[in-house]
Amino acid sequence: MPGPAFRRNETVGLHTLEEADLEFLQALRAGPSVGFGEPVVGPENMHELTEWYEETVADTDESEGVQFVVCPRERTATDGGAPTMNTGDHGAADQEPPGADDEGPEPIGFAALSRVERPAGRVDATVAVHPRRADGAYAAAATRELVAYAIEERRVNRVVAPAVADDDRARSVLETVGFTAEETWHQERRVDGEFVDVTEYVMLAGGWFDRPDTTRGIPDSPPGATAEARGHTDATPFAVEPGGDGGTRDDTARDDAARDDGGGR
Amino acid sequence: MPGPAYRRGESVALHPVEEEDIEFLQRHRNDPSIRNGLTTAFPQTQHEAEQAFERHSENDGGVGLLVVPEGSEEPVGKVVGFRIDADQGVAEMAAWIVPEAQGNGYASEATRLLVDHLFEERRLNKVVARALVTNGPSRAVLEGLGFTQEGVQREEKYVGGEHVDVARYAVLAAEWPTAEVGGEA
Numbered sequence: 367m368p369g370p371a372f373r374r375n376e377t378v379g380l381h382t383l384e385e386a387d388l389e390f391l392q393a394l395r396a397g398p399s400v401g402f403g404e405p406v407v408g409p410e411n412m413h414e415l416t417e418w419y420e421e422t423v424a425d426t427d428e429s430e431g432v433q434f435v436v437c438p439r440e441r442t443a444t445d446g447g448a449p450t451m452n453t454g455d456h457g458a459a460d461q462e463p464p465g466a467d468d469e470g471p472e473p474i475g476f477a478a479l480s481r482v483e484r485p486a487g488r489v490d491a492t493v494a495v496h497p498r499r500a501d502g503a504y505a506a507a508a509t510r511e512l513v514a515y516a517i518e519e520r521r522v523n524r525v526v527a528p529a530v531a532d533d534d535r536a537r538s539v540l541e542t543v544g545f546t547a548e549e550t551w552h553q554e555r556r557v558d559g560e561f562v563d564v565t566e567y568v569m570l571a572g573g574w575f576d577r578p579d580t581t582r583g584i585p586d587s588p589p590g591a592t593a594e595a596r597g598h599t600d601a602t603p604f605a606v607e608p609g610g611d612g613g614t615r616d617d618t619a620r621d622d623a624a625r626d627d628g629g630g631r
Numbered sequence: 632m633p634g635p636a637y638r639r640g641e642s643v644a645l646h647p648v649e650e651e652d653i654e655f656l657q658r659h660r661n662d663p664s665i666r667n668g669l670t671t672a673f674p675q676t677q678h679e680a681e682q683a684f685e686r687h688s689e690n691d692g693g694v695g696l697l698v699v700p701e702g703s704e705e706p707v708g709k710v711v712g713f714r715i716d717a718d719q720g721v722a723e724m725a726a727w728i729v730p731e732a733q734g735n736g737y738a739s740e741a742t743r744l745l746v747d748h749l750f751e752e753r754r755l756n757k758v759v760a761r762a763l764v765t766n767g768p769s770r771a772v773l774e775g776l777g778f779t780q781e782g783v784q785r786e787e788k789y790v791g792g793e794h795v796d797v798a799r800y801a802v803l804a805a806e807w808p809t810a811e812v813g814g815e816a
Binding site for chain 2: 372374382384423425434518519520521
C-alpha cells in the first residue's frame with residue numbers, strides 16, 4: 367500500500383513509495399504504460415527492485431532523486447471507466463494492477479525525479495501510469511504535480527522528459543502540461559526489435575511560472591499561499607498553527623536529527 | 632497510541648511518542664498542508680520515519696512530544712524542542728497541529744507547555760522559534776505567548792516557487808510567566 371500523500375491536485379496524489387509497493391511497481395515496469403522517462407531494459411526481479419529500494423528510496427540522500435506512487439484522488443470504480451488503449455502485446459490492461467486492494471489509496475502509476483544536477487538545477491522526470499488508467503488525464507495530472515514539486519519546492523530550473531518519438535500519448539501528456547520538444551535523438555533506443563527515436567521534452571522554470579495556473583500567475587496571491595487556489599482544497603496552504611518553525615525544520619532536516627518529527631526522548 | 636501524559640494543560644497534554652504513533656507522524660510529515668509551513672521539501676518513507684523514531688528515542692539532545700486533547704487518546708499534533716544547547720542555555724522549538732484540529736488553541740497551549748518544560752526542567756534561558764512571514768496563524772501563536780520578534784531572515788526559505796522571509800522569535804526565561812516566579816501562564 368502506498369504511503370501518505372506528499373502532493374495532491376484535483377486528479378491525483380503523489381504518495382511516498384513504500385516497500386509494499388514494489389510488487390505493483392514490478393508489474394507496472396514489466397508491461398506497457400502511459401508515460402515517458404528512463405526506459406526499462408530487460409526483466410527485473412523482486413531481488414533487484416528490493417536492492418534498488420533499500421539503496422535509493424528508503425533512505426534517500428536528498429541530493430538524489432525522489433520517487434512517488436501515483437494514486438487517483440477518488441478511488442476509481444473498476445467498471446472500466448478508463449479506456450484501455452494500445453496496450454501492446456502484453457495484455458496487462460485487462461488486469462487490475464497488483465496492490466489495488468480495498469484499503470488505502472489505489473496505486474496506478476509511478477513518478478520520479480532522477481539525475482538531479484546542481485547548481486544547474488536540471489533533473490530528469492519519469493512518469494508511468496498503468497494502462498488501465500490510460501486516458502492520459504492521470505498521467506498528465508501526475509506530470510503536472512511532479513513538475514510543480516521540482517520547480518516550486520526543489521528550485522529546479524530545467525525538467526527534462528525523454529519520450530519515444532512516435533508515442534503519441536506520451537507526447538500529448540507532455541504537451542498538455544506545457545513541455546516543449548527540444549531535440550530528437552535518432553535511433554536512441556531499441557524497442558521490440560526496432561530502433562526508435564527519442565524526443566527530449568523540456569520544461570523551464572521561467573515557462574512554468576508564466577503559466578496562468580501556477581504560483582505567480584495568481585494575482586494578489588501571497589508567496590506560497592496558493593495551494594487552495596491551485597485546487598488543493600483539502601489542504602490549507604500553511605501549517606496554520608505550528609508554533610512557529612517556519613524555517614528551521616528545513617535546516618534541521620538536513621543537518622541534525624532533531625527535526626520535525628524529531629527530538630524524541 | 633501515545634504514551635502516558637508527560638505534561639498536562641487545560642485543553643491538551645503532551646505525551647511521549649510511541650512506536651504506534653509513527654504512522655501518524657509519517658502521514659503528517661508528508662502532508663502538504665503541514666510540511667509547507669515546516670518547509671520540508673522531501674518525502675519521508677515509512678522506513679525513514681522508523682529510523683527517525685529510533686534516532687530520536689536514543690538521543691537526549693532534543694525533545695519531541697505529541698499533542699493530545701484532554702479526554703482523547705488520539706494525537707492532533709507535535710511539539711519539538713531541538714538544537715538544545717545546554718552550555719548557552721538556548722534551544723529552538725517547533726510545533727504543528729493537524730488542519731482538522733486547528734482553531735482550538737491547541738498550538739498555543741502545547742507551545743506553552745513545551746516552553747514550560749524547557750525553562751523549568753531543562754533550565755534553559757532562551758527559546759527560539761521561527762515562522763514563515765506568510766504564516767499568520769503561527770506568528771499569532773508566538774506573539775500571543777509573549778515571544779518577541781528579533782528579526783527577519785530575508786528570503787531564507789523557498790516555498791511554493793517563491794523565496795520567502797522567515798520571522799525569528801524568541802522568549803527569555805525571565806520574561807516567561809511561570810508559577811515559580813509568581814506569574815500566571
